[in-house]
Structure formats: structure tokens, C-alpha cells
Ligand code: PRP
């Protein structure tokens with residue numbers, strides 16, 4: 523039966539689980555009494571959370587068991603399910619790479635011709651090898667792929683690399699980045715109008731949160747003669763706000779800058795004459 527509660531599938535345990543819950547929380551969606559329940563209704567929103575294994579999320583969303591899901595692009599690609607990818611979420615960033623024992627030589631992907639590669643992502647790997655006209659023996663292994671070269675089960679592995687510490691502690695080195703991945707929000711292709719509306723409302727909130735994360739609020743003081751140069755350095759939401767200080771000949775400048783050019787901007791501001799620079803996190807931006 524069609525309900526008017528939007529059901530979101532998220533990872534029960536693993537690299538995306540906490541961040542997915544955090545995103546909902548920062549969007550003002552309350553999920554209390556979260557314990558070991560697999561299905562739980564949000565306190566203040568027509569949203570239900572379904573906690574499952576990340577590998578199951580694409581199928582659940584495709585089949586409409588869940589309406590939307592938060593899952594890694596890598597998992598979607600491997601699943602080959604039909605889903606709408608609504609939005610990149612900016613967390614769970616990782617690479618999918620081929621790695622070999624540290625002491626082994628590497629020239630190019632052609633080196634893997636006739637070699638054994640172990641992976642939990644055989645479809646993505648086979649596509650990549652085919653594109654590069656290399657034929658290798660791809661062995662599917664569901665977990666602990668990184669130990670296979672050490673026990674002579676494989677010449678190389680293809681797996682997720684995030685910090686790189688798993689590779690390092692298993693004496694492996696990353697030699698070929700096949701693709702980059704991050705958490706995305708996916709939706710079933712046939713959502714009802716009511717559910718689309720609920721999804722839009724959630725997106726409005728999560729976008730405000732994510733936009734805020736990418737930006738900083740800056741306050742600084744400057745002598746008036748330095749203002750033209752400082753204002754030029756600072757594109758605000760409209761333009762920076764400039765207010766006179768009680769101290770004659772000085773002003774205070776407020777603005778928002780993106781995290782990306784943050785350090786470069788700060789140095790330029792200092793050399794342009796800015797003093798007492800304060801940098802504050804922003805909670806939400808409603809453009
Ligand atoms: C991945 C991968 C590695 C590890 C790499 O597993 O299989 O074991 O993360 O991360 P690192 O570079 O930070 O060490 P994941 O946590 O996704 O678990 P799963 O494969 O069981 O879903």
C-alpha cells in the first residue's frame with residue numbers, strides 16, 4: 523500500500539553510517555531512541571529510516587522497498603541498478619584503486635595482462651580492464667581483499683582507498699586510480715508526487731547545511747585606506763558588509779568566503795592591512 527511517509531535506506535554500520543545520521547540531524551530531522559531497530563520513524567518529520575547493509579541499498583531503492591537512499595557511488599556502479607542519483611553529499615570520499623605489493627614494479631595497467639586481481643567490485647574492475655584492453659583474471663572476494671597478495675592468492679587487488687592505512691599496513695601500494703567516489707543521495711524512479719515533495723523539503727535543508735559547510739564567515743578590522751583592496755579580495759553573498767568602528771579611520775568588514783580559497787584569501791587580507799581577523803563556522807545558508 524502507498525503511504526505518505528518517505529522511507530530512507532542508510533548504511534547500518536560502516537564508513538557512511540554516522541555521517542548519514544549527522545546530515546539528517548543537522549537538517550533538523552530528529553531520530554530519537556536510535557538503537558538496534560532496523561526501521562525507525564523520525565520524531566518530527568514524515569520520514570522513516572531503514573538501516574541495512576550498504577550493498578543492499580541500490581536494490582531496495584530500485585525496487586521501491588525504500589524510496590530514497592544514501593550510499594557510495596562505488597556501490598551503485600557495482601550494482602548496476604536503475605536509480606535516480608539526486609545529489610552528491612560531500613562525505614565518504616574515497617578512491618577505487620588497484621594496489622600491488624610494495625616491492626613489485628609497476629609501469630602501466632598493461633602489467634596486469636594475465637595477472638590475478640582480487641576484488642569485491644568485479645564489474646567495475648572488468649569494465650576498466652576492458653576499456654584498457656587488458657585481460658586479467660578477476661577473482662571476486664567479499665571482504666579482506668587486502669590480504670590476498672600476501673598469501674599468494676592474487677598479484678594485485680582492486681578496492682576502496684580512503685586514508686590509505688589499510689594498504690600500508692598490508693604492505694601494498696596504490697598504483698592505478700580507477701575512479702573516485704563519495705556518498706550520494708539516490709531515489710526510486712517512480713516516486714509519488716507527495717513523496718517527491720517530502721524529498722524536496724529534505725533537499726532544501728541538506729543543501730543549506732552543505733553550502734554552509736563549504737563556507738566561512740569572516741570578520742576583520744582595517745584602516746579605511748585599505749578598504750578598497752580588501753573589498754576587492756572578498757566577494758560576499760552580495761558584497762561584504764563594511765561598518766565604521768568607534769576608532770576614527772577604521773572599519774569592520776564582514777563577509778562569507780568559500781573554504782576552498784580560505785588560506786590564500788587570509789594571507790592576502792593580512793598583507794592588504796587587515797587586523798584582528800576572526801573566522802567563524804556557518805551553520806546554514808539559505809540562498
Ligand atoms: C574499505 C576497504 C578497505 C578500507 C580502506 O572497506 O575495503 O578495507 O575501507 O580504507 P582506508 O584507506 O582508510 O584504510 P569499508 O570500510 O568500505 O568496508 P566494507 O568493504 O565492508 O563495506
Ligand code: ZN
Pocket residue numbers: 536576577
Ligand atoms: Zn560494504
